[in-house]
Every structure is written in structure tokens, then in C-alpha cells.
Amino acid sequence: MSLRLTIFATLMSATAAFAQVAAPGGPGAPAAPGARPLPPAPMPYGAAAPLPPPAPVAADSTATGTVVQFLLNPNGDADGLLLNDGTQVAFPPHVGDAVGQSVKPGDTVQVSGWRAPGVPVLRMQTLSANGRSITDQPPQPGAVPRPRAADSGLSQLSASGRIERLLYNDRGDVHGVVLSDRTIVRFPPHLAAAMPTELKTGASLKVQGWGARTAQGTSLEATAVAGSNGELRPLETGPVPRRPL
Known part of the structure; x- marks a missing residue:
């Protein structure tokens, strides 16, 4: 009797092992024709996301x-x-x-x-x-702030002329231009990026804004720029939010 039970248990174990290997989706089983690979397992909650490639270093x-x-x-x-x-x-x-x-x-x-x-x-x-x-050294702690060049405050200024050179910030974003008469016109980088046609070397530019005239030159922050029809149009003061889909 015990011999029969031993043989029966051995046969059941072999059958289960064979079913595990041969059953579709079982460990080691070949993929069925047309089957798609499983997506990678989701990252555990709170796990750090893969870091992007490092940016160029100055x-x-x-x-x-x-x-x-x-x-x-x-x-x-x-x-x-x-x-x-x-x-x-x-x-x-x-x-x-x-x-x-x-x-x-x-x-x-x-x-x-x-x-x-x-x-x-x-x-x-x-x-x-x-x-x-x-x-270049930072100001000493407690130092009296330096007076600004425009002691009387900013003035409303207009400027027009041919763009002689684009001005950039440390990251390479355009944030201003130098006109042919050496006037400096500044723009927030996000607005400059939205005006690729107006802001290019050799193009004519007409702006209005607030700035100062000093012994070293004239500079202003543009608040309006002329379009193709020559009429000044106001510039947005901040990034335009995306509309909901």
C-alpha cells in the first residue's frame, strides 16, 4: 500500500512541474504568437525618478x-x-x-x-x-546700497532703429538688443523667444518702454513693440498660461 502511495505522489509531482513549465505564461514558457511583452513594473511610490542627462557645465x-x-x-x-x-x-x-x-x-x-x-x-x-x-566680490554685509544711476526714477522712452546685435543672458537666452544708435532695449527672455521675426540682426525695431539716459548710454525695458503695420502693441508682462484642453 505504501509503495502505491509513493508512486502516486511521484507522478503528481512530475505532472505539476510539467504544467508549470509548459503552461502559457508560466516561468520559462515561450511567448505565444502575437503576444506583446509585458510593460515594466511601475516604480514604487516615493522612489526617485531617473535623472535627466546632465546639462552643459560652464x-x-x-x-x-x-x-x-x-x-x-x-x-x-x-x-x-x-x-x-x-x-x-x-x-x-x-x-x-x-x-x-x-x-x-x-x-x-x-x-x-x-x-x-x-x-x-x-x-x-x-x-x-x-x-x-x-x-567681482559680493558687497560687504551691512554696506549701504549704492545709488542707482537714474536718481530721478525711470522715464518713459521710445526707440527705433536697426538691430545691430542680440544680447544674451548666461544661459544663452536672448534678453535684449543693441540698436544702430547704441540704444539698449531689454526684453524678458520668454517674450524675446516669442518674437523671432522682430528680434533678428538687421531687422528694424520700434519699441516703447521705461528706462534711463545716462552718460554711458540709453537703456530701456520694452513694454510695447511695433508690429508689421507700425502700430505699437503692448507686451505681456508674464508668461502666457496654457489654456486647458
């Missing part, structure tokens, strides 16, 4: 050239230099006073700092000119 860089003009923000403060080879040297406004006292258009400068690949903007760390060296 690298140390240097430039030597002749100063064409100061680059000004709409307050009239110098926050950069335009060199004759097209390099745009950028620095914070609190450094602009020292640069303005040591440099003038036509001078040769040597600049060291960093820039992102393919971007014509060199973020200044040290600038040397006329036997002097200027280093």
Missing part, C-alpha cells in the same frame, strides 16, 4: 578685446561690456562703478571668468585694464 574662460560700449540695465546701471569680437562681458551692477572708473570705450581689456558652451556671454571674475585689476 567652464573657465578668458577673453581679450577692445571695449565697444557699456551694456546697461533699464535703471541705467552698467552690468556688462560689449567687446569688438562680439563677446558680451557680464558683471553685477555693484561692480559697474569700478569698471566705469577704470575702463572707457576704445580701451583693451583682459577678462577671466566662466561661460557656458556656445554662449557669447563671459561672466566676469577678474578684469584687467590700464594697469588696474577689478575682481
Whole structure:
């Protein structure tokens, strides 16, 4: 009797093993014709998502050239230099006073700092000119804020002319232009990206906005730009939200 039970148990075990291997979807079973592979298992809740490829990292860089003009923000403060080879040297406004006292258009400068690949903007760390060296250092804690160049406040200004050069920020986004009369017109990057036809070298531009005229030049933040019919149209002040589908 026990021999019969042993043989029966052995046969049942072999049958179950065979069914597990041969049954569709069982471990090791070949996929049925036309079957689709299973999607990957969902990530557990709270698990970190795969990281995107790393963005290009800004690298140390240097430039030597002749100063064409100061680059000004709409307050009239110098926050950069335009060199004759097209390099745009950028620095914070609190450094602009020292640069303005040591440099003038036509001078040769040597600049060291960093820039992102393919971007014509060199973020200044040290600038040397006329036997002097200027280093970008943060203001001392508790220091009195520097007075702005436009002490009387911003004025409503208009500008028109041919675009001579596009201005970029550190990331390579267009955020302004230099007109043929050296007037600097600034735009928020998201608005500049929405005007590829108007903002290109050689195109004519007519704008209205708020800015300042100083001894170093004229700069304004555009609030309206002329369309193809020549009429000024207001610019949006912020990114346009997406409409619901």
C-alpha cells in the first residue's frame, strides 16, 4: 500500500512541474504568437525618478578685446561690456562703478571668468585694464546700497532703429538688443523667444518702454513693440498660461 502511495505522489509531482513549465505564461514558457511583452513594473511610490542627462557645465574662460560700449540695465546701471569680437562681458551692477572708473570705450581689456558652451556671454571674475585689476566680490554685509544711476526714477522712452546685435543672458537666452544708435532695449527672455521675426540682426525695431539716459548710454525695458503695420502693441508682462484642453 505504501509503495502505491509513493508512486502516486511521484507522478503528481512530475505532472505539476510539467504544467508549470509548459503552461502559457508560466516561468520559462515561450511567448505565444502575437503576444506583446509585458510593460515594466511601475516604480514604487516615493522612489526617485531617473535623472535627466546632465546639462552643459560652464567652464573657465578668458577673453581679450577692445571695449565697444557699456551694456546697461533699464535703471541705467552698467552690468556688462560689449567687446569688438562680439563677446558680451557680464558683471553685477555693484561692480559697474569700478569698471566705469577704470575702463572707457576704445580701451583693451583682459577678462577671466566662466561661460557656458556656445554662449557669447563671459561672466566676469577678474578684469584687467590700464594697469588696474577689478575682481567681482559680493558687497560687504551691512554696506549701504549704492545709488542707482537714474536718481530721478525711470522715464518713459521710445526707440527705433536697426538691430545691430542680440544680447544674451548666461544661459544663452536672448534678453535684449543693441540698436544702430547704441540704444539698449531689454526684453524678458520668454517674450524675446516669442518674437523671432522682430528680434533678428538687421531687422528694424520700434519699441516703447521705461528706462534711463545716462552718460554711458540709453537703456530701456520694452513694454510695447511695433508690429508689421507700425502700430505699437503692448507686451505681456508674464508668461502666457496654457489654456486647458
